Amino acid sequence: MQVAIVKYNAGNIFSVVNALRRLGIEPLLTDSAEALQQADRVLFPGQGEARGAMEYLKARRLDEVIRSLRQPVLGICVGQQLLCRHSEEGNVDCIGIFDAEVKRFCPQHHEDKVPCMGWNKIIKPSADTTGHGTPCALFKGLPTFGPSEGEAYAYFVHSYYVPLCQQTAAVADYILPYSAALQKDNFYACQFHPEKSGKTGETILKNFLAL
Numbered sequence: 269m270q271v272a273i274v275k276y277n278a279g280n281i282f283s284v285v286n287a288l289r290r291l292g293i294e295p296l297l298t299d300s301a302e303a304l305q306q307a308d309r310v311l312f313p314g315q316g317e318a319r320g321a322m323e324y325l326k327a328r329r330l331d332e333v334i335r336s337l338r339q340p341v342l343g344i345c346v347g348q349q350l351l352c353r354h355s356e357e358g359n360v361d362c363i364g365i366f367d368a369e370v371k372r373f374c375p376q377h378h379e380d381k382v383p384c385m386g387w388n389k390i391i392k393p394s395a396d397t398t399g400h401g402t403p404c405a406l407f408k409g410l411p412t413f414g415p416s417e418g419e420a421y422a423y424f425v426h427s428y429y430v431p432l433c434q435q436t437a438a439v440a441d442y443i444l445p446y447s448a449a450l451q452k453d454n455f456y457a458c459q460f461h462p463e464k465s466g467k468t469g470e471t472i473l474k475n476f477l478a479l
Contacts, residue, residue, distance in 0.1 A: 269477065272307035274334065275299040277324045278314030278346060280461070287463035287473060301333045309477060310337055313463075314346035315425070318370070319358025321350060331363050340479040342406075343457035348450060349428060351457050357428050365455045368433045373443055383427040384442045390422050390449070390460070390468075393436045404437035404451045406458075408475050410468060413438075420468050422448065422460035429459065 271288060273281060275297045288295045288311075295311070296303060304310055312334060314321060325331045334341070334351075343351045350362045355370035362370070373382045391412045392403055403413045411418035424440065430447040432439065438449035438458070449458040456476065462469030 269293065269308045270306070271295040271309045271311065271477070272304050273297045274304065274310065274312045274330065274347075276314070276321065276328075276330060278316045278321055280313050280315040280345065283461070284311060284313045284344065284463045287469070291470070291473060291477070293477070299328060299330060301329070304333055305337065308339060309479075310334075310339060310341045311344065312341060312347035312351070312457075313344035314350065316346055317357060318346065318349060318355040318362065318428075319360040321346060322358075322360050322362060325350070325363075334363055335365065338454060340476060341455050342476050343450075343455070344463075345426060345459060345461060348430065348457035348459050351450070351455060352430060355428065366430070366433070366435045366450050366452055366457070368430050368435065368447070368450070370428050370430055372428050376443055380443050383425060384429075385425045386423070387421045388424050388440045388442060388448075388460070390420050390438045390440050393432070393439045404449065404456070405479060406449065406451065406456050406472055406475050407438060409471055422458070422462070422465040422468055424448075424460045426459055 407413040410420040437451040440448035
């Protein structure tokens with residue numbers, strides 16, 4: 269299996285590389301349109317600022333390449349946000365896979381800190397909240413997404429979030445409930461870092477590779 273990681277001006281890429289290596293996968297880090305289109309799976313990770321990232325992607329037409337992909341694609345952290353329609357961070361139009369606008373957390377109480385940083389519970393969205401009532405294949409085998417008991421936790425670091433929407437595939441709560449993950453067609457995305465989320469993240473990456 270050929271797994272490609274989108275190479276662009278965003279941090280956190282090598283922690284994803286190392287997580288895949290632990291699963292026996294040697295990924296290809298590339299900004300080649302041909303290599304990305306021919307890969308069996310594509311990961312789109314990132315940390316950083318949305319406007320700068322989009323300017324870099326557009327200058328190399330990588331936004332068009334990502335939009336054209338038909339194999340399973342997984343956006344991570346800023347990668348999830350860039351797959352949305354628009355971001356308040358830099359007031360920039362993004363790739364537009366998910367019809368959602370990325371917003372900045374607004375603290376409501378003294379104890380609300382931005383950025384949100386640390387472990388948080390992720391749960392299956394309810395159908396009446398988002399319309400995404402069928403469990404997403406990314407979370408197969410995790411507590412709250414199936415018959416198994418317990419709770420699933422993932423590691424987050426972010427100042428911006430995606431509100432609940434029709435494409436919400438998992439929910440987290442910090443200041444308000446928001447989209448911890450999104451899914452539409454062959455595009456999957458998570459606001460948290462699966463490569464830093466222990467067994468939960470390992471399960472998610474394995475599920476993505478098995479799609």
